[in-house]
Amino acid sequence: MSSGIEFAKDGHVARVKLNNPKALNAISPEMDDALLAAWTEIDADPGIWVAVLSASPGKAFCAGADVSAGTDRDGRMALGGGLTGVGGPQYHLRTPLIAAVHGYVIGGGFELAMCADVIVAADDAQFFIPEVKAGIIGEAGIIHRAVRQLPHHVAMGMILTGERLPAAKAGQYGLVNEVVGAGELDAAADRWAAKILAGAPAAVRAAKDAALRGLGMPLDQALTTRYEPIEAYAGTKDQLEGVAAFAGKRKPVWTGR
Incomplete structure (x- = not known):
């Protein structure tokens, strides 16, 4: 730099x-x-x-x-x-x-x-x-x-x-x-x-994206909009790890994948 x-x-x-x-x-x-x-x-x-x-x-x-x-x-x-x-x-x-x-x-x-x-x-x-x-x-x-x-x-x-x-x-x-x-x-x-x-990194990014993009919309539009980062997170290793960790009553181990 x-x-x-x-x-x-x-x-x-x-x-x-x-x-x-x-x-x-x-x-x-x-x-x-x-x-x-x-x-x-x-x-x-x-x-x-x-x-x-x-x-x-x-x-x-x-x-x-x-x-x-x-x-x-x-x-x-x-x-x-x-x-x-x-x-x-x-x-x-x-x-x-x-x-x-x-x-x-x-x-x-x-x-x-x-x-x-x-x-x-x-x-x-x-x-x-x-x-x-x-x-x-x-x-x-x-x-x-x-x-x-x-x-x-x-x-x-x-x-x-x-x-x-x-x-x-x-x-x-x-x-x-x-x-x-x-x-x-x-x-x-x-x-x-x-x-x-402590949160899954891709889920955190997806949450930030949805929150900030939704600010510029009326509430009804924000609620019905599909957010690509959220959809892309579905089925990832971290998403499955979160489900498994919750079921196993343990802390999740995130990999960013």
Whole structure:
């Protein structure tokens, strides 16, 4: 991976870390290239069952796009290696993603965190949408995600005032799954990864696919739609193993096949 992104595989877990602390872990075009390469490799590797996104220690998880590195993105991809869908084509990550956030979670960095399936936050995390306070407004992706992932008036209050949402409140409003001490953030992310790894990997991916695709449909359509990953899972070794383990009152042993 290029400078600014660390990528490693740890058993069935892929670890992706933003490492641009001098710029509050803001994402440069080069970092976007590396992130897209990471997401693509993660989805293509059958041995990776869950991914964890974190950032190097410091004041911020991520301050959005690194404007000091240049603003011309050449239409290559959306911010966050394509995850946000802002500034270019969106990449739909099939693998479950956990975001472990700390400090300032600002603008596009806030949006990147909301692209994750699970968010764990250090107790010093502060989420905010600062555009109006700076007298600017551009791509509105963060706004559309905020009003979908927070109570309406909480989101609108943040959007219209630029006020910060502390981690404790984010937990109360359901924006994050867990709030922990800063020194416990990595361990909390690992606990959530272990919970996800306890499920059959193909079933987990199929569940994610159906949940997210169904969000864009009326309920009656979502209920009657056939989801290819769910259908493809039927009759697999892991599906049969789940049935056998349940019947035998034992823990299943997943192979990803």
